[in-house]
Amino acid sequence: MIARIVQMVEGAIESKAPTQLIIEKVEQRYSIAETVDIAHRTAELRSARAEFADSQVLPPSGTEHGQAMRARW
Numbered sequence: 001m002i003a004r005i006v007q008m009v010e011g012a013i014e015s016k017a018p019t020q021l022i023i024e025k026v027e028q029r030y031s032i033a034e035t036v037d038i039a040h041r042t043a044e045l046r047s048a049r050a051e052f053a054d055s056q057v058l059p060p061s062g063t064e065h066g067q068a069m070r071a072r073w
Contacts, residue, residue: 016024
């Protein structure tokens with residue numbers, strides 16, 4: 001039964017129209033490019049947030065207010 005399903009799937013893949021095969025190749029490359037772009041943007045945002053946090057002037061950590069502010073960051 002499983003062998004029959006595998007044969008049917010292989011047959012369907014082979015019988016796809018050339019245009020459909022091109023579209024699937026483009027989709028695959030586009031998906032990879034989007035994933036890389038999202039990872040890059042995420043890294044940039046994290047870096048920017050870290051730079052912003054480092055640039056903030058916080059009250060001395062010995063004060064209650066200073067400890068609360070540092071806990072947020």
